[in-house]
Amino acid sequence: MFRSMLVRSSSSAKQSLIRRNLSSGSVPERKVAILGAAGGIGQPLALLMKLNPLVSSLSLYDIANTPGVAADVGHINTRSEPGMTRDDLFNINAGIVKNLCSAIAKYCPHALVNMISNPVNSTVPIAAEIFKKAGMYDEKKLFGVTTLDVVRAKTFYAGKANVPVAEVNVPVIGGHAGVTILPLFSQATPQANLSGDVLTALTKRTQDGGTEVVEAKAGKGSATLSMAYAGALFADACLKGLNGVPDVVECSYVQSTITELPFFASKVRLGKNGVEEVLDLGPLSDFEKEGLEALKPELKSSIEKGVKFANQ
Numbered sequence: 001m002f003r004s005m006l007v008r009s010s011s012s013a014k015q016s017l018i019r020r021n022l023s024s025g026s027v028p029e030r031k032v033a034i035l036g037a038a039g040g041i042g043q044p045l046a047l048l049m050k051l052n053p054l055v056s057s058l059s060l061y062d063i064a065n066t067p068g069v070a071a072d073v074g075h076i077n078t079r080s081e082p083g084m085t086r087d088d089l090f091n092i093n094a095g096i097v098k099n100l101c102s103a104i105a106k107y108c109p110h111a112l113v114n115m116i117s118n119p120v121n122s123t124v125p126i127a128a129e130i131f132k133k134a135g136m137y138d139e140k141k142l143f144g145v146t147t148l149d150v151v152r153a154k155t156f157y158a159g160k161a162n163v164p165v166a167e168v169n170v171p172v173i174g175g176h177a178g179v180t181i182l183p184l185f186s187q188a189t190p191q192a193n194l195s196g197d198v199l200t201a202l203t204k205r206t207q208d209g210g211t212e213v214v215e216a217k218a219g220k221g222s223a224t225l226s227m228a229y230a231g232a233l234f235a236d237a238c239l240k241g242l243n244g245v246p247d248v249v250e251c252s253y254v255q256s257t258i259t260e261l262p263f264f265a266s267k268v269r270l271g272k273n274g275v276e277e278v279l280d281l282g283p284l285s286d287f288e289k290e291g292l293e294a295l296k297p298e299l300k301s302s303i304e305k306g307v308k309f310a311n312q
């Protein structure tokens, strides 16, 4: 079983669930559940997952359309206005993630959990702590979805390098917020001889990609369609790994020992049990080495904030 979590908002009022099971006939049986499926990301992601032939059963969960929920949803929208950071979402989302992870621990302890809910740098450590308390934590099955950073890095790089975007690969490491997002353009393929200034600008644009969308939507939300695409891409990679397809490698924010930080995004090989191998960072340029050192304090404090919250 595979879980994708898409939650921004609180619904402390009556929390009824909309549940739909949509069956298709593919083998092996793979169930995908989307939590927060009526949301901006949830709806297009549900569509994309329904189109994925690797999915045999799709369950969609969200809160019911009651006046109380409508009021909550109104609050959610204000919380995604420009001027907020992903960390501002912590107070609302941390509690939701905690509750949903308790439910996951109870009802589907063997699921792969793909965490989209922001701030990912903290919500993944929260999930790990909740799962540890429930005695079912498996670090191979918990993923922070950073695929949108990779999708953006590929798109922006292809534009500047003037290469076909479908052929581009760019690893993105670190986390999923501002400077913690570190694209490794020195490892980008096809190679291109881009100047330092262009690489700096590409790095910044990737780091600020979320803000670019939030500002363009002028208070009406954050990235949904591109995120649904990225979420579906990562889910598909997980399903392929579960099904034994070899050499499925994607960047993801996972429990890690490749730096001194306990969670870190890097290339990960996906297999029948989830994470099969966390890959090394490979050679970094001096600019990237600086970026790596610069991101560590923020990422460390976001991780600690999540761990502290989960243990309160």
Ligand SMILES: NC(=O)C1=CN([C@@H]2O[C@H](COP(=O)(O)OP(=O)(O)OC[C@H]3O[C@@H](n4cnc5c(N)ncnc54)[C@H](O)[C@@H]3O)[C@@H](O)[C@H]2O)C=CC1
Pocket (backbone or CB within 6 Å): 006, 007, 008, 009, 010, 011, 015, 035, 036, 037, 038, 039, 040, 041, 042, 061, 062, 063, 076, 089, 093, 096, 100, 115, 116, 117, 118, 119, 120, 145, 146, 147, 148, 149, 176, 221, 222, 223, 224, 227
């Ligand atoms: N990892 C990434 O790259 C990205 C992450 N995000 C994050 O994804 C999250 C979702 O974003 P949107 O879909 O735009 O938000 P949204 O507000 O449109 O959708 C959230 C959905 O969750 C539902 N929900 C709230 N509490 C729930 C609960 N307890 N159980 C089940 N469902 C619940 C809401 O009713 C709503 O339908 C946000 O935290 C956002 O910051 C957004 C873009 C990129």
Ligand SMILES: O=C([O-])CC(=O)C(=O)O
Pocket (backbone or CB within 6 Å): 085, 086, 118, 148, 209, 210, 211, 213, 214, 222, 223
């Ligand atoms: O910026 C936001 O809050 C949404 C997000 O994570 C992204 O688009 O990368």
